[in-house]
Amino acid sequence: MKDDSYVTSDGRTIGGVLMDLRRITLRFGGVEAIKDISFDIREGEIRAIIGPNGAGKSSMLNVISGFYVPQEGEVWFRGARRPPMKPFQVARQGIARTFQNIALFEGMTVLDNVMTGRLTQMKASMLSEAIWWGKAQREELANRERVERVIDFLEIQHIRKTPVGRLPYGLKKRVELARALAAQPRLLLLDEPMAGMNVEEKEDMSRFILDVNDEFGTTIALIEHDMGVVMDLSDRVVVMDYGRKIGDGTPHEVRNNQEVIDAYLGVAHD
């Protein structure tokens, strides 16, 4: 990995390539959801994938997180080509994610949900766990510390013991972010983190995303179809339309790209 890191205008360091997607093609039967797309995500940056509904953004995220396996192309992570993997294996490599339609454990409390984010970090044997002793106990305590820090950070202390099923939508989104963050991921994937939120909630979520990136140095890739939000938030943007990549660059570059304007901004939607 060659070092071509640089410092952004707001003083954050963007490192080398963390994830590299090379000529990815994904088909469902005869339908091509992603057509020959390449782009990379660099250490420490906030990378957005935008595009109108049905552009293939979520499919792209699902390729990165291992939920879909592309028919063609290569996924490179931390300088090594990734063999086809199950989603849980991808998660164990340090890639955490949230879902567009929120996938939380509804019957469990907020605290328990966030604790599940730590599962990949826990190594105690089942036997020592069964008797709740030694390593298992130390681990549980260390994990609790990290989890409490994340909970504090995302300002959800007051609902720690509340079953998730009872929470309003906006808070659920935040709990899901907390769970992903608890895993201390190398790469955090957010699938429409602001979908269905009102303006105030969107502002809150934007602030959390920026703070997470700043405070924990977490690399973030996010999907959004609200163009305005993304432009303020991200370092670089990939634009997709009908499964193709039609733009890639800084928000400023993308905003002035004629093809992007035609395909995405030029057409009335929503």
Added chain:
Amino acid sequence: MPDQVLFAIEVTLNGLMAGVLYALVALGFVLIFKASGIFNYAQGVMALFAALTLVGIMDGQVPFAHLINVVFGTNVHHFGWTVPALLAIALTMVVMVGFAWAVNRLVLRHLVNQVPIILFMATIGLAYFLEGLGDMMWGADIKKLDVGLPQGINGWIDSTTFDAFGYGFFIDNLDIVATLIAAILVTGLVLFSQYTKQGRALRAVADDHQAALSVGISLSFIWVLVWSIAGFVALVAGIMWGAKSGVQFSLSLIALKALPVLMLGGFTSIPGAIVGGLIIGMGEKLFEFLVGAPYLGGATEIWFAYVLALVFLVFRPQGLFGEKIIERV
């Protein structure tokens, strides 16, 4: 106290203890259903198979003896040793874990994303396969299972109640032990699922498969784990039932008694399985005593549980503790 009331109390107590065994089998059903949405028809046969294997290992029986003798022209039946109960239980558990692994590897893995009825059918196939396998491995004769649990009338309860009421209650020591062990087992399971990593993973999988995958939980590992735990529960149930009435193939019929227990308690609730088991056990004994024997010519225990469950279904389909199923339109 009048005799009739004392009899009724005694019958109730005995019913409760019979209910513990129903509850144990039902518990195995609930565990697998919660984690994977599979209604495991083979749960009862697993109890039978576990008990058969335990007896076989303890007695030093050669597995597949008939098959071996036919193929090789030998005449072996016993290794000539006996194995102590605790070691045999451990070995049986190894067999049950192996079974859990094989079921997932050879059957369920190929049926991922199939509709529930297909999975249910697969477990019916599994049940009869396992019954046949048990027969082939250990033979079809009724076996005596004695792992050293205390048996016979509890003298202390008998004499105490005799002193107090002038009538001694007949409570079997085995039933008391079974109740204690079941209580320990359930407590252990609850602690495991609430406070350990694997337990948390188990609850996570039961709640949402997709989310579980995204936090790095291997579904197939959890399924093997949960089938192993169900195998352990089956082993405990098999030991209790076997010690009580011998290891015989009618043991697998207790699985059917677990059905009304589940309808009553709900398919997804561990407390439901316990309470349901106790209600069914107590209900059928009490009904037989108060109504069945005097007015209906007896033998109501065969159908009472099912009719009670049917009545229950009509008024509360999700069971006492089950989650209400709301389909959003």
